[in-house]
Amino acid sequence: MRIDIATLFPEMCERVLSESIIGRARQRGYIELACHQIRDYTTNRQKQVDDYPYGGGPGMVMQAQPIYDCCVDVVRQVEEAGHARPHVVFMTAAGTPLTEEKCKQLAQKDSLLLVCGHYEGIDERVIEALADEEISIGDYVLTGGELAALVVADSVCRLCPGVLSSPEGYEEExxxxxxxxxxxxxxxxxxxxxxxxxxxxxxxxxxxxxxxxxxxxxxxxxxxxxxxxxxxxxxxxxxxx
Ligand code: ADE
Known part of the structure; x- marks a missing residue:
């Protein structure tokens, strides 16, 4: 299993995924994880990734272009590394609720790309263009998709062979x-x-x-x-x- 995370906070995600069971499983080569900075793909000089929402309203919206270019580049990297085209999941509060059944389905994929929004939301057009699905981790609103992506990565990785020391581990949970x-x-x-x-x-x-x-x-x-x-x-x- 390979999981890539596209985010404005790659260090935060990397830090969490370097600890404990998931960190050990990565070191031992049972799973591969990589975090990518969406801001590196902006085409404007200010490296701005958000803008005001059309139609007005509070907060800022993440623009389509940097997310799109980041995801296209990540898909290329994943395929060049010999994996299948990743299953692309956008983390949003409006997505399908995460369940253990969904985790089992995701764990069957060869690779996942988890995309994290921040601010008030993501320009809908990039979700339409790229998402295989949108997932929510619960009926509450987070400040960004990072914690949600970490929840998905953690719950999917523990189902992957070799990650837990005893294979019965997760079946009893x-x-x-x-x-x-x-x-x-x-x-x-x-x-x-x-x-x-x-x-x-x-x-x-x-x-x-x-x-x-x-x-x-x-x-x-x-x-x-x-x-x-x-x-x-x-x-x-x-x-x-
Ligand atoms: N982004 C903001 N809130 C979220 C949630 N509940 N699940 C997934 N992504 C989110």
């Missing part, structure tokens, strides 16, 4: 199966008067798996009835088959 994750405990057996549930100390793997599944079901039912309903529908459909 919240959302992968459509359920929230069961509660986890580590040493000591008692902390501040709170004991680890007895069943986890029993060594009985089948009972532990059953308990965890029940916990996951109950948590999902009470905390996220929307997910629970979907899970139930899927389970019923499987039984019907």
């Amino acid at each position: 919240s959302h992968y199966s459509g359920l929230l994750e069961y509660p986890q405990y580590s040493r000591p057996e008692e902390w501040n008067g709170r004991r680890v549930p007895e069943i986890l100390l029993s060594g009985h793997h089948a009972n532990i798996a059953k308990w965890r599944h029940e916990q996951a079901l109950e948590r999902t039912r009470t905390r996220r009835p929307d997910l629970y309903e979907k899970y139930e529908e899927k389970s019923m459909a499987k039984i019907d088959k």
Whole structure:
């Protein structure tokens, strides 16, 4: 998997993606990530990347030209490096909400180009010209697409082979199966008067798996009835088959 990020803040993205699990996976060659400065592609002397919105209104809009030229150059670099043409995703609050299912789809691609807006928005014409899709990370507005792109990069990369130390890692996690994750405990057996549930100390793997599944079901039912309903529908459909 190769992920390129086009942004006005490449250092910020680079910094985050150099740490911890993702940083290690890059060093070991399991994933490739590169961040690109959109401002380097401006054609005006002031290196301006934004302008007033036609029709008036608050704030500034990112202009089409620097984003377009940056993306065309990144696509060329990616293809020259032997990858498929990247799947181009614009990070916008108006995009399709990100889900684990979407992350799984994106993780199947050979390469992704994530484009980050800033200011009040991006000139719609460059989105029309380049975007395969627009993704939002939630129903709230960020000051820019960078944090959203980092969320996508992180959640997609952890699904790529080699990135997590144990391949079961992500299958057990919240959302992968459509359920929230069961509660986890580590040493000591008692902390501040709170004991680890007895069943986890029993060594009985089948009972532990059953308990965890029940916990996951109950948590999902009470905390996220929307997910629970979907899970139930899927389970019923499987039984019907
Ligand atoms: N840019 C601003 N807000 C955003 C959001 N919620 N998701 C993705 N990109 C954004």
